[in-house]
Amino acid sequence: MIIRRILLSTLLSVVVSVTTLLADTITVAHQIDYFPYCRVEADGMSHGILIDWWELWASKVDKHILFRAGTMQECVQWVSNGEADAIAGLLIDPTQLDTLLFGDYIMRVTTALFLRDDLDPKTVYKIGEPLGVLTSGISRKFITERYADLQFKEYPTTKALMDDLNTRSIAGFFYEEPYTSLEFKESPLPEGYHKYLDIRSEPIRPAVKAGNVELLTLLQLGMAKITLEELEHIAEKHDLVPTQDKLPMNLIGALFLILLASGLLFYWRLQIVKKRLAPIAVKQRNWQVIIDKGESDRIEFKSSLRWDFREEKANKVLEDVIVKTISAFLNTEGGMLFIGVDDDGNILGLQNDYQVMQKGNADGFMLVMTNLINKHFGKNAHRLIHSNVVTINNKQVCIVEMGKSEQPVFLKKGEKENFYIRASAASLPLGLSEATEYIRSHWSKN
Structure with a gap:
């Protein structure tokens, strides 16, 4: 009992000291036109999902928020030089980890390409x-x-993009939509366009200046006080009916709102239960530390994607091993696959793979990986599978991060379908009866 009182007293003193040290007004920088997350409208006021979230957070910690809108580059600069205290929301960029400290995520978005x-x-x-x-x-x-080799048309405002979509004068566009792991009836897309590819799923996080642990701690304390009902209220506010009164935009904008807001509502419902408390900061991962821990049920090393080190030549059969490993992670609890690292944790790099690919660089490697995932798992699998090429000890390595699939994943080879899981730091096949029992027990937990 005495120990509990001491711990409680210590926690309360930390909360009081953090709240006292910070100013009553906190300046939050946000993108000037990033619909529907944050924007400045004709009234000169900031609006959007992230804006409502920050105002709710401020009410929990008795602070006043002053919003400042600009480009993303300006937002980062303002926080770095002290002109703003925080950025409303952005994705983690490894190049910014020396200047910014990222908090727990507010919501998750999927970057997709529509054609x-x-x-x-x-x-x-x-x-x-x-x-x-x-x-x-x-x-x-x-x-x-x-996608440096692609042609891009940059739009300074959402309205400019919507105008071209309305006339279908643009071949396609990239957009971030709220990610949800629940199953929904397909929401309508902009007329004349279809989703071509899910590229990646990443969380939007608040960020403060590196070293500002006081504000980051206060962020976490305020987030813990936000209730499900309050988050639902924000989602309902942005779940607009496409009428002229509520939506002074064209039909495309209305359809996007329905898609975005409905996904946000259900995602928040799920996450408020599962992720109430989380680490107060996210730092760049030390890949070498992870590699040094060796293979496990969540970590796997593969020397290459196509290059056969024994035969010293290309061997596309090795791609099947990569696909098998990915399916096993999806069927279990997710994990990380390092390509370019041998079984002993030695970093080999991807140079041998590059030399047997049509486009011998990281972009060419990622293109092969994307096509491989599309072929065996479908384009929508990219919301659960995130691949990236990083440099470790001056050598490039591909890191594939996977989440748990919402349904069983089978691999078809000829007339046979195989089912793999992760166990004992390996990808193991299950027979028909074993797979049936595993599927029944594994997905009944959801």
Whole structure:
């Protein structure tokens, strides 16, 4: 009892000291036009999902919020030089980890590519026309760097993008939509367009200046006080009916709102239960530390994607091993696959794979990975599978991060379907009766 009182007293003193040290007014920077998350409307006021979330948070910690709108580059600069205290929301960029400290995530978004209905190329590199991207979009930098060989048309405002979508004068566009792991009836897409590819799923997080632990701690304390009902109220506020009174935009904008708001509502319902408390900061992962721990049920190493080190030549059969490993992670609890690392944790790099690919660099490698995932798991699987090429000890390695699938994943080979799971740090096949029992017990927990 005495120990509990001491701990409670210590916690209360931390809360009081953090609240006291910070100013009554906190300046939050946000993108000037990033519909529907944050924007400045004709009345000069800030509006959007993230804006409502910050105002709710401020009410929990007895603070006043002063919003300041600008480009993403300006927002980062303002926080770095002390002109703003926090950024309303952005995705983690490893290049910013020296200047920013990221908090627990507010919501998760999926970056997707939508194409005009008359287009369905085998790969994105066969589109041959410019693709729209919002200048203020939080995935703009990632998209333009990852698909550097594509043609882009940048839109300074959401309205400018919507105008071109309305006339279908743009081949396609990139957009971030709220991610949800629950199953929904398909929401209508902009007329004349279809979803072509889910690229990645990432969380939007608040960020403060590196070293500002006081504000980051206060952020977490305020987040813990927010209730499910309050989050639902924000979602309902943005779940607008497409009428002229509530939506002074064209029909495309209305359809986007329905898609975005409905996903947000159910995602928040799920996450408020599962992720009430989380680490107060997210730092760049030390990949070498993870590798040094060795393989496990959640970690797997593969030397290459195509290069056979024993035969010293390309061997596309090795791709089947990668696919088998991914399916096993999806069927279990998710995990991480390192390509370019041998069984002993030695970093080999991807150079041998590069030399046997048509486009011998990281972009070419990612294109092969994307096509491989599309072929065996479908384009929608990218919301659960996130691949990226990083540099570790001056060598490039592909890291594939996977979540748990909402349904069983089978791999078809000829007339046979195989089912794999992770166990004993390996990808193991299950027979028919074993798979049936595993599926019954594993997915009945959801």
